[in-house]
Amino acid sequence: MSRQKTLDLLSTGKTLWNRWRRENAEIQAFEPDLHAADLHGMDLNGADLHEADLTEANLQGADLRKADLREADLRHADLRSANLSDANLLKARLHGADLRGAILCRTNLKGADFSNADLRGADLDGAILDKANFDEANLSRRDLGEADPSKLQEAKERILVSVAVQSGKAA
DSSP states (O other): OOHHHHHHHHHTOHHHHHHHHHHTGGGOSSOOBOTTOBOTTOBOTTOBOTTOBOTTOBOTTOBOTTOBOTTOBOTTOBOTTOBOTTOBOTTOBOTTOBOTTOBOTTOBOTTOBOTTOBOTTOBOTTOBOTTOBOTTOBOTTOBOTTOOHHHHHHHHHHHHHHHHHHHHHHO
16 A cells, blocks of 8 residues: 555544554554654554554644553654553663653563654653663653653663763763
């Protein structure tokens, strides 16, 4: 399917999009191509975007609550003020993504790569952070809240090490 047809189908809403994803699983050897797509402010609540190529996509202010973004490629995506509450970002690639002010409450971030991402002001309350990578991520003014209590200390330690490394580089 061409990139434009993919965008057109997604813009029809999650019901048709999710049905197409289920009915055409065998032809999706290459993840849906939404590279650099302008999806800002879009209602993608509950959308099936697993393994989608969303590199450099504009998802600013998008409603991605309960979205399936497992193993999605969100490198350098603009997710400022996006609502990702209860979304599944298992092993998602968010290297260099802009998540300033994003809501990631109760989000599954297991194994997600946030290296070099900007998470200033992001709300991670109740997020599952097991094995998430925050190397060189900007986490100032972050809100970890009650993020996965069993993994919170480990994540905080990784974050502190990352912040310390950044501070050392700035000196």
